[in-house]
Amino acid sequence: MSPAEPRAGLSDAALVAAIRSGKESAMAELYDRYSAVVYSVSLRVLGDTGAAEDVLQEVFLQLWRNPDLFDSSRGNLAPWLAVIARNRSIDGLRKRRPESDVEDVLLSVEPDMAGDADRAMAMTKVRTVLGGMPAAQRSALEMAYFEGLSHSEIAAKTGEPLGTVKTRIRTGLLALRKAFQT
Amino acid sequence: MSVHEQFAEDLALLALGSLEGDERQVLERHLQECAACRRELEALRGDMALLSLSTAGPKPPGRSRERLMAAIAREPRRASARRWWWMLAPSLAAAGLALMVVLLGRQNSGLREQIAGMQSDAAAQQVELRRAREIVSTLTTSDAMRVTLVAAKTAPQPQGKAIYVRDRSSLIFIASNLPAAPPQKAYELWLIPSSGAPIPAGVFKPDVHGSAAVVNPPLPVGVEAKAFALTIEPEAGSTTPTMPIVMLGAGE
Numbered sequence: 001m002s003p004a005e006p007r008a009g010l011s012d013a014a015l016v017a018a019i020r021s022g023k024e025s026a027m028a029e030l031y032d033r034y035s036a037v038v039y040s041v042s043l044r045v046l047g048d049t050g051a052a053e054d055v056l057q058e059v060f061l062q063l064w065r066n067p068d069l070f071d072s073s074r075g076n077l078a079p080w081l082a083v084i085a086r087n088r089s090i091d092g093l094r095k096r097r098p099e100s101d102v103e104d105v106l107l108s109v110e111p112d113m114a115g116d117a118d119r120a121m122a123m124t125k126v127r128t129v130l131g132g133m134p135a136a137q138r139s140a141l142e143m144a145y146f147e148g149l150s151h152s153e154i155a156a157k158t159g160e161p162l163g164t165v166k167t168r169i170r171t172g173l174l175a176l177r178k179a180f181q182t
Numbered sequence: 183m184s185v186h187e188q189f190a191e192d193l194a195l196l197a198l199g200s201l202e203g204d205e206r207q208v209l210e211r212h213l214q215e216c217a218a219c220r221r222e223l224e225a226l227r228g229d230m231a232l233l234s235l236s237t238a239g240p241k242p243p244g245r246s247r248e249r250l251m252a253a254i255a256r257e258p259r260r261a262s263a264r265r266w267w268w269m270l271a272p273s274l275a276a277a278g279l280a281l282m283v284v285l286l287g288r289q290n291s292g293l294r295e296q297i298a299g300m301q302s303d304a305a306a307q308q309v310e311l312r313r314a315r316e317i318v319s320t321l322t323t324s325d326a327m328r329v330t331l332v333a334a335k336t337a338p339q340p341q342g343k344a345i346y347v348r349d350r351s352s353l354i355f356i357a358s359n360l361p362a363a364p365p366q367k368a369y370e371l372w373l374i375p376s377s378g379a380p381i382p383a384g385v386f387k388p389d390v391h392g393s394a395a396v397v398n399p400p401l402p403v404g405v406e407a408k409a410f411a412l413t414i415e416p417e418a419g420s421t422t423p424t425m426p427i428v429m430l431g432a433g434e
Contacts, residue, residue, distance in 0.1 A: 024254055031247055039242040041234040053246050057253065064254050079231030086234060087199065107227030123235045130236055145233045150200035170194035173229040180232070 009033075012114055013072035020067045027064055033114070034078050035060070038085040045089035045146050055092065059085045071106065078113040090148035122180075129179045133172060140165055141172040185222040186212070193219060197226035321356055322395040340392070342429050344410040346373070351403050353383060355396040355410070357429075360388040363414060370415040371396055372423050376406040383410070385419035407433060 009029060010018070018026030038059050042052035059081060063070065070080055113119045130138050136158070143149045149157070151165045158165070185193065192209045195201040201209065213220050342357040355371050363369055368387050372380040384399035412429040413420075 024251065027254055028247075028251060031250060035246065036241045037234060037238055039246070040237040040240045043240055044237040049243075053242060053249075056242055056246055057250055060250050061253055061257075064257065075228065079228055079234070082234035083227055083231045086230075090199065106224050107231060108221075108224045119235070119238070122232070123238045126232050126235045130233075141233065144195075144198045144200055145230055146237075148199065150202065151195055153200075166191040166195065169198065170191045173194055173197075173226055176232045177225065177229045 009114075012077040016063075016067050016070055016072060016077070019064060027060070030063070030077065031060055033116075034081050037078055037119070038081050041082050041146075042085050042089045045086060045093055045148070051092060052089070055085055055088050058088060075108050076113050078119065079107060083107060086145065093148060125179055126176065129176055133175065136160070137168045137172050140168040144169050185219055186216065189219055190222075193223050194226050197223055197230055318354070318397060321354060322397055340429060342410075342412060342431065344371070344431065346407050346410070346433075348404055348406060351401045351405070352398055353396070353401060354398070355384065355394075357388065357394045357412075358392060360392045360394060362392075363387050366417055367414050368417045368419070369394065369428070370413050370419050370423070371399070372411040372413065373401065373405065373407050374409040374411055376408045380411065380423050381405065382419060382421060385415065385417070409433065 009015075010026075012030070015026045015030050019030070035056060039052055039056045042055040043049060046052050046055070062084070063081070070077060113122055130141075133141075140154055140158070143154050143157070144151070151162060151169065154160075155162045155165045189209055189212060192201055192205055196206065196209055213223065338359045340357070340359045340361065342355060342360075345354045346352070353373070357369075360369065368385045370385045371383040373383045374380050381401065382399075383401060384396035386394045386396055388394040409430060409432040411423065411427045411431075413423040413425070413427055415424055
């Protein structure tokens, strides 16, 4: 994505408040901001554009129906939507009923991603961190996140000890966090 | 962050949704008590959310936006403020009920105290009333033995005693040794005010022993009495005293 002009729009929290009072234009604005994040993570997990579109639709419809599920005091909407989209996609991948309730997803994240430029910068940073990781660590992280494999499944697949897989996953996540802590 | 080290790796797995079985149960129990580990779990979810950004690139087709906006337009306006408030309605109702319970409870205990106070007042009044009745009945009953003590060697004289409380317009008159009233006649008691005409204060006939009592005859309120007098009047009583005055007594 090419770096875009910073957007001087409303904050996520203000848009969610507008959704709460039934304002469709606020929903359109949020869709324009975050549909790419939601769609691309779903597509990466599911590998199918139609299925990814379904998840996209479902995630935003959820937000429209229950805007109060998003806790704006804990950060911005992009990572929240991304994690919900990932969880729904994994559920779809495993052909299981959605077991992860949207209510459960509380997360906190440092960087602000409301502006297009902020998001573009964050993406570059994430890719840099992943690129700098040992291949085994990166693939353990990606298998856990994008394929929804458990640590024992990863261990079985890679032939590595369980403890090693666990450690790789945790240190991988911490490396990402560290990159955003200034 | 002071995360419990033994849970550090399991927290990452839980964030990813891949922790299962006993390990998951143990950690979830611990999370209920440990705020630091809860915060770390949220931070780890944030970290894994960053992973999502590595995939960014593909954009959804334009039809997805139309599909979503059409779906939202079809939605019943449940996401409106009205619905949001309605979701609060049960909590508000519950809070209202709880408040009412508290208020009614207070009112109830207040009323109980009031009742208890009234009961003790009533009991005290009963006692007073019984005493008053005893006094009045002692003074007025025809069975009562009435003894007037006078100087020795003097024949019993007619006597009357009026006890008057102006503020209550309350009057008790007791007489003894009265001669019987002439036929068709009766005694009439008069209140002689400080100024103005005498006021009728009861018509009576003494009993065979010459005793009589008048208790609280109807009187105007708050009349200052200068004296009390007794006359003989027709049985129905008069509005003005008929001379002569049989007995007379002034206030002390």
